[in-house]
Amino acid sequence: MEQISVGDLKGISAQIRKRVIEMVYSAKSGHPGGSLSIADVLTVLYFREMNIDPLKPDDPDRDRLVLSKGHASPGLYATLAIRGFFPEEYLSGFRKISSKLEGHVHRGVPGVEASTGSLGQGIGIAVGMALAGKLDRKTYHVYAIIGDGELQEGSVWESFMAGHKYSLDNMTVILDRNRVQLDGFTNDIMPQNNIREMVSSFGWEVIEIDGHNYEEIIGAVENAKNFKGKPTFILANTVKGKGVSYMENNPKYHGSPPANDDEYERALRELSGDVP
Amino acid sequence: MTSESLRDTYGEELKKLGSIHKEIVVLDADLSSSTKTASFGKEFPDRFFNMGISEQSMVSAAAGLALSGKKVFASTFAVFLMRTYEQLRQSICYNNVSANFVVTHAGITVGEDGATHQIVEDVGIMAGLPNMKVTVPVDSIETRSVIDYLVEKGSGPNYVRLSREKFPVLNEPDYQFRPGKSVTFLDGSDITIIGMGVMVSFALKAAEVLRGRGISARVINMSSIKPIDRGAVLKAARDTGKIVTVEEHSIYNGLGSRVAEIVSEEYPVKVARLGMNDSFGKSGKSWELFEYFHMGVDDMVKTAETCFREEPKYENIS
Incomplete structure (x- = not known):
């Protein structure tokens, strides 16, 4: 697709974030914090970097993204809807009985590559997709977005080993380093202070960026796509709840919607840039 | 064999x-x-x-x-x-x-x-x-x-x-597996032994002993556990009235449980389950272990005979 400007990307991510707030408020449940933290990364991937066509979601040559942190479903669903995989009206069905928009990412939704929700598995699924891509001599790229709490799952490190063994340079893992998990701050729950070194020692190329800086996200993803010989790990430093002041860095909003109409409206105003 | x-x-x-x-x-x-x-x-x-x-x-x-x-x-x-x-x-x-x-x-x-x-x-x-x-x-x-x-x-x-x-080796060379389809290796009218895995070969030996004692045992290989051959289980219940299940597996949640579920829903008959009874295994030669855990041919004969001779505890309601 045509190269979209950073200004336009920012407008799209604001839309995604607003949809996230609407979805979780309407459902009275869901995970806004980790959806808001990856909104900029998702925007860059789906609106600029990934080779995808909403009209051909099964194209064998398409790039793939597995959202390993499947609780950030509002973020992915909103991105896919705005990108044109399905009508935006469907988003109001999120977590409701009449809808396919399951609480955690579900493959029945157009554009979703794999159902996820139990942490530590999506990255392994992405490894399998990358192995298949190599075997079939396809040029598609596979992305997995994982959380920093998710790094506590041993299976993630098993997949790092596999990615290294098979030199999966057609695969990129993006870490949403927002430093918050359900029970509190990752550094308190289970500290992992040397993520760069840890992943690098597993044989991955590591790039550290500000996960809300578009130039940095674009640069890292383009480097990752072109890097040969080993898989790339993008350590994206982010803010949990990014864009909604009272949600930022607040573990409460890992898995809770705005508490009332005041919070809800405040979130939407802030995301529209209407609040000083 | x-x-x-x-x-x-x-x-x-x-x-x-x-x-x-x-x-x-x-x-x-x-x-x-x-x-x-x-x-x-x-x-x-x-x-x-x-x-x-x-x-x-x-x-x-x-x-x-x-x-x-x-x-x-x-x-x-x-x-x-x-x-x-x-x-x-x-x-x-x-x-x-x-x-x-x-x-x-x-x-x-x-x-x-x-x-x-x-x-x-x-x-x-x-x-x-x-x-x-x-x-x-x-x-x-x-x-x-x-x-x-x-x-x-x-x-x-x-x-x-x-x-x-x-x-x-129990099957004929031209045998073709189909999901949900069991194989009756031996027909019989007094009791049915439904087996899984190696226990089916034991069941055939047990059936021979039972025949010598005047008991005609049917032997079914239930290799497809899910989907299971519901029809064969119900036919066994109707034809022979009593069923023994034999499995190299826990009797809880394995073949025996599934057979019991089927008959209790549609045609309740006595089901005696032979297998591991809520226990771990242990070291030993494989074939010794079947005797150790009371899952061998002799145990199978005993279970089937007891089951056959026992008066029904309840009349079938169908």
């Missing part, structure tokens, strides 16, 4: 089919020389992935490969696949991908390695997963046919349970 290795047969069949079906990929977790997937790996190194002792990563990668159109076979020892229950549940079964988990060294016939390696709970665990189909081949011929079936017509997730030991 000659005995043949089920896992050797699996390895040979996989290698044979691998040259015809280029979409077959095989994964293992450092046990390929025991599960016998190594021969496929040697022949088709590009399509063989030894994931190391990392079963969780193996199962999720199997999902990714299957989602990308590959016919996936993944193998390890039965007991070690169980640590990936949640990967099987979510990456495999919830995504409903076509991936086949052919595991070896199930049950007490692991023998000397002992209780840690002798899983007797796996059939129940796997059959409880939505979309998962469960098959326990009785011999080498059925093993070959199951693998052929999975490659030609298989879909969705499959669990196939193989052994370490060689098992007696």
Whole structure:
């Protein structure tokens, strides 16, 4: 697709974030914090970097993204809807009985590559997709977005080993380093202070960026796509709840919607840039 | 009866089919020389992935490969696949991908390695997963046919349970496996023994002894545990009135439980279950262990005879 400007990307991510707030408020449940933290990364991937066509979601040559942190479903669903995989009206069905928009990412939704929700598995699924891509001599790229709490799952490190063994340079893992998990701050729950070194020692190329800086996200993803010989790990430093002041860095909003109409409206105003 | 290795047969069949079906990929977790997937790996190194002792990563990668159109076979020892229950549940079964988990060294016939390696709970665990189909081949011929079936017509997730030991060959060479279809090896009118795995060969011996005592026993090989041959179970209930189930597995949540569920829903008759009774295995020679755990031919004869001679505790309500 045509190269979209950073200004336009920012407008799209604001839309995604607003949809996230609407979805979780309407459902009275869901995970806004980790959806808001990856909104900029998702925007860059789906609106600029990934080779995808909403009209051909099964194209064998398409790039793939597995959202390993499947609780950030509002973020992915909103991105896919705005990108044109399905009508935006469907988003109001999120977590409701009449809808396919399951609480955690579900493959029945157009554009979703794999159902996820139990942490530590999506990255392994992405490894399998990358192995298949190599075997079939396809040029598609596979992305997995994982959380920093998710790094506590041993299976993630098993997949790092596999990615290294098979030199999966057609695969990129993006870490949403927002430093918050359900029970509190990752550094308190289970500290992992040397993520760069840890992943690098597993044989991955590591790039550290500000996960809300578009130039940095674009640069890292383009480097990752072109890097040969080993898989790339993008350590994206982010803010949990990014864009909604009272949600930022607040573990409460890992898995809770705005508490009332005041919070809800405040979130939407802030995301529209209407609040000083 | 000659005995043949089920896992050797699996390895040979996989290698044979691998040259015809280029979409077959095989994964293992450092046990390929025991599960016998190594021969496929040697022949088709590009399509063989030894994931190391990392079963969780193996199962999720199997999902990714299957989602990308590959016919996936993944193998390890039965007991070690169980640590990936949640990967099987979510990456495999919830995504409903076509991936086949052919595991070896199930049950007490692991023998000397002992209780840690002798899983007797796996059939129940796997059959409880939505979309998962469960098959326990009785011999080498059925093993070959199951693998052929999975490659030609298989879909969705499959669990196939193989052994370490060689098992007696019971099927005719032209036998063809079909999911949900049992085989009656011996007809009888007084009682039915429904068996799974190597216990079917014991049941045939037990039936011989029973015949000498004037009891006519039907012997059914129920290799397809899910879907199960409901019709054959109900026919046995109607025709013979009493059923004994025999399995190299826990009597809880395995073959016996499933047979009891079926008859209690539609045609209640006495079901006596023979198998592991809420216990771990132990080290010993495989064939000694069947006596030790009261699952041998003599125990089977005793159970069947008692069951046959016992007055019905209740009249059938149908």
